[in-house]
Structure formats: C-alpha cells, structure tokens
Amino acid sequence: MSEPVRSLVTVGAGQAAVATVRMLRRRGFDGPLTVLSDEPHLPYQRPPLSKEFLRGDAGSADLVLLDETWAAAHDVELRTGAAVTAVAPGRVELGDGSHVSADAVLLATGVRARTLPGVSGDRVVHLRTVGDAVRLRDALPGLRRLVVVGGGLIGAEVASSARELGVEVVVLEAGPLPMLGALGPDMAAFCAGLYRDHGVDLRCGQEISAVSPTAAGVVVETSSGPVEADLVVVAVGSVPRDELARAAGIAVDPVRGGVVVDELCRTSAPGVFAAGDVACRAVGDGFVRVEHVDNATTQGGTVARALLGKAVPPPEAPWFWSDQFDLNLQVVGHAPAGAEVVVRGSVADRDFTAFYLTADRVRAAFCVERGGDVPAVRALLALDAPVPRAQLADDDHDLFDLLDTISA
Known part of the structure; x- marks a missing residue:
C-alpha cells in the first residue's frame, strides 16, 4: 500500500483479528480500529471448546480474547452482532444498511463446520x-452413548472429553486410520490405539448415509450397518467462509476455497487483507490453508507489520497441538507422504518424538508428551540440512547439541 494506513476494520473477531489489533496498538498505531463480529459474544478463543470448556473445566469468561475494558482503554471499536453483507477496498457494508469506511480491510471470517448430506436434525x-x-456441554452428562463422525483432531478431543465424563463413545472414521493423511500409517496407528485403549469404539472405513430419529435417540446409518446413539457430533472438517471475497471479485482457491494472500497477507484487492483460517497461500501448483491458532496469530502479526511498514520475518513451519486422553500431542511442519519416520523416545510409553525425513532432512515432527522438543524441531526445519539418524533417535544426545554440530 503506497498511502499511509490511518484506519483498519476487521471483518471477523477471532484469533487473527484480535492479534492484528493488539499488535497495532502495541506498536503505536493510533488510528481508528473497528472489530466486527457477526456473533453476539465478545471475541473468544475456539480451541478450548472441544476440551476444557466441554468438560466444564473452563467457563465463558475463560474464553474471552478481547473484552470491552481493553477495547475501551485502547480505543478499539468492538461491534458484536454486526453482520457484514459486502466488502470493497476502503468500505464494509453491514446488514443494518450502515457501513464502515477504513483505509484497510482485514477479512478474518474463519471457517464453518462441514456438513454431510442426510446427516442433520x-x-x-x-x-x-x-x-x-x-x-454439547449441557447434553453430555445425560448421554449414555455418543457417536462422533470423524477421527481428526476435533473428533478425538470430543471423544476424549466425553470419555472423561463417563460417556460411551463410538467414533466413525471414513479412512482406514484416524489422522492418516497428516501423520502417515505408523503414527496414525498409534492414534487409533490411543482411542481404543481409552474405551472408544473406533470403527474405520465407515461411510455415513443418514441419521434417523428414534423414540430414545438416533440411528446412524453406516456402510457396515446401523449404530444407535443418544447424540451425534459431526467433525468432518470445515469450509472457509470466503463468500464475501468471492462476491467482491477477490481471488480465492477455486478448488478448496479460501482467500488467496501473498507473504504479507494481501489479497488481490488493494487495501484488503486476509488472515487466519480463511486465508490460503500459493504453494507449488496449488494452495495451502492452515487452520490453527498459531498460524492465525502469526498472520495477524504479519498484517499489523505490513500496515506499519515494518519488516515481516520469514514464515515458520506450521505448528499445532491437541490434548487427548491425558496426553499432549504437537505437530510441527507437514509430513510428506512416504517420508521416513525416525523415533526418539518410546512409542510404547507414549513419550516420544517422531521425525519425518526426506533426503535426510527433517520435514515434520509429531511430539507426544515432548513439548520441549518443539523449539529444536523448528530450528531443524529452518536449517534444512542433512541430519544423522542415529543421533536424532538417541535420547541421550541433546537436540540443540545436534543442531550446533550440523550448523557448524
């Protein structure tokens, strides 16, 4: 943007939007900031919804990302229940007929849950x-059996929370193993074992055709027969909320959706940015969209720096975490298909880091109860140099010493 930015309006009030306005104020930006949310609540974080909040270990107040006191103290206009109907460079139209003008517009509209045909009610x-x-939280204590459709992160976290509350859980996964695409066969098998060892009835290779109500609950029709339950949670991924961008003629991924951005989170429309779950970047012949808090926070910071004319650091490998069945799981990077897996620690003891290598270089890692390995993993990914497998697998060989040896 050639002209100085004096004002910003965010369409959306999630992690990316809040990270942007917080950094702008921290860095001395004193122009008008408007945050628009189509929900009636204060901006809130979503990761606890399937874990602490669902189990009752956290309340609504614990979810808040940006409250009215902070907004007032930092001169941020926070508007909840504000549905946006159209965006254009410098202008956002609202459902009540009003509009907000600003030098820059940030699309931080996030995603919506993916639905399945015939699965509703x-x-x-x-x-x-x-x-x-x-x-779901209010329903769980009265359930005998819960069916979860989908064995990814959200499905696993819901299943874990429900089992902790004593609910019988059946997980119906379409693939041959849960998390197979993200983790590969060995670590996906580890996740399947984790489900089953905690009393979850995990059924893979299941296609869902319909959900029918009964006097006592529901019947889920699957490719291998009916499954009875009191309630069904559908956790089969998400769909980017990119309709405003499409209507405005802003470039989107034509195959999987998502607003296309460059390294500064700029869209194809001047003065319009996108960040968080809705944003995607060109990688090779396609686009990559990352739906995790760390990415949303990082991209929010990128937008803020871009608006301030500050240098933006090179992107780091994506990183996300999940708490399931009393274990902390973290993934760094993208595990390539067919990568060699080198394990450090003990899979049997559920205390390990699995490194994914191609051409002797670390491309990703899956850390179970090993959050302390994450900084070294990120450094290995950034270094992009051959790594000796024996030392990588040796728990007695410090990973940072290994880094020093490689980079010397």
Whole structure:
C-alpha cells in the first residue's frame, strides 16, 4: 500500500483479528480500529471448546480474547452482532444498511463446520461456535452413548472429553486410520490405539448415509450397518467462509476455497487483507490453508507489520497441538507422504518424538508428551540440512547439541 494506513476494520473477531489489533496498538498505531463480529459474544478463543470448556473445566469468561475494558482503554471499536453483507477496498457494508469506511480491510471470517448430506436434525451437533459447545456441554452428562463422525483432531478431543465424563463413545472414521493423511500409517496407528485403549469404539472405513430419529435417540446409518446413539457430533472438517471475497471479485482457491494472500497477507484487492483460517497461500501448483491458532496469530502479526511498514520475518513451519486422553500431542511442519519416520523416545510409553525425513532432512515432527522438543524441531526445519539418524533417535544426545554440530 503506497498511502499511509490511518484506519483498519476487521471483518471477523477471532484469533487473527484480535492479534492484528493488539499488535497495532502495541506498536503505536493510533488510528481508528473497528472489530466486527457477526456473533453476539465478545471475541473468544475456539480451541478450548472441544476440551476444557466441554468438560466444564473452563467457563465463558475463560474464553474471552478481547473484552470491552481493553477495547475501551485502547480505543478499539468492538461491534458484536454486526453482520457484514459486502466488502470493497476502503468500505464494509453491514446488514443494518450502515457501513464502515477504513483505509484497510482485514477479512478474518474463519471457517464453518462441514456438513454431510442426510446427516442433520435435533440430535446432530456440529462443533464450531461457543453456542455449539454450550449445547454439547449441557447434553453430555445425560448421554449414555455418543457417536462422533470423524477421527481428526476435533473428533478425538470430543471423544476424549466425553470419555472423561463417563460417556460411551463410538467414533466413525471414513479412512482406514484416524489422522492418516497428516501423520502417515505408523503414527496414525498409534492414534487409533490411543482411542481404543481409552474405551472408544473406533470403527474405520465407515461411510455415513443418514441419521434417523428414534423414540430414545438416533440411528446412524453406516456402510457396515446401523449404530444407535443418544447424540451425534459431526467433525468432518470445515469450509472457509470466503463468500464475501468471492462476491467482491477477490481471488480465492477455486478448488478448496479460501482467500488467496501473498507473504504479507494481501489479497488481490488493494487495501484488503486476509488472515487466519480463511486465508490460503500459493504453494507449488496449488494452495495451502492452515487452520490453527498459531498460524492465525502469526498472520495477524504479519498484517499489523505490513500496515506499519515494518519488516515481516520469514514464515515458520506450521505448528499445532491437541490434548487427548491425558496426553499432549504437537505437530510441527507437514509430513510428506512416504517420508521416513525416525523415533526418539518410546512409542510404547507414549513419550516420544517422531521425525519425518526426506533426503535426510527433517520435514515434520509429531511430539507426544515432548513439548520441549518443539523449539529444536523448528530450528531443524529452518536449517534444512542433512541430519544423522542415529543421533536424532538417541535420547541421550541433546537436540540443540545436534543442531550446533550440523550448523557448524
């Protein structure tokens, strides 16, 4: 942007939007900042919805990202229940007929839960908003059996929370193993074992055709027969909320959706940025969209720096975490298909880091109860140099000493 930016309006009030306005104020930006949310709640964080909040270990106040006191103290206009109908460079139209003008517009609209044809009704929950989480949280204590459709992160976290509350859980996964695409066969098998060892009835290779209500609950029709339950949670991924961008003629991924951005989170429209779950970047012949808090926070910071004319550090490898069945799981990078897996620690003891290598270089890692390995993993990814497998697998060989040896 050639002209100095004096004002910003964010369409959306999640992690990316809040990270942007917080950094702008920290860095001395004193122009008008407006945050628009189509939900009636204060901006909130979503990761606890399937874990602490669902189990009742955290309340609504614990979710808040940006409250009215902070907004007032930092001169941020926070507008909840503000549905946006159209965006254009310098202008955002609202459902009540009003508009907000600003030098820059940030699309931080996030995603919506993906639905399945024929799977709907009063006893079907899609977990995305705090309202969804409240409904599921309030229902769990009265359930005998819960069916979770989808064995990814959200499905696993819901299953874990429900089992902790004593609910019988059946997980129906379409693939041959849960998390197979993200972790590869060995570590996906580890996740399947984790489910089953904690009493979850994990059924893989299941296609869902319909959910039918009964007098006592529901029947889920699957490719291998019916499954009875009291409630169904559908956790089969998400769809980017890119309709405003499409209507404005802003470039999107034509295959999987998402607003296309460059390294500064700029879209194809001048003065319009996108960040967080809705944003995607060109990688090779396609686009990559990352749906995790760390990415949203990082991209929010990128937008702030771009608006301030500051240098933006090179992007780091994506990183996300999940708490399941009393274990902390963390993934750094993208595990390539067919990568060699080198394990440090003990898979049997559920205390290990699995490194994914191609051409002797670390491309990703899956850390179980090993959050302390994450900084070294990120450094190995950034170094992009051959790594000796024996030392990588040796728990007695410090990873930072290994880094020093490689980079010397």
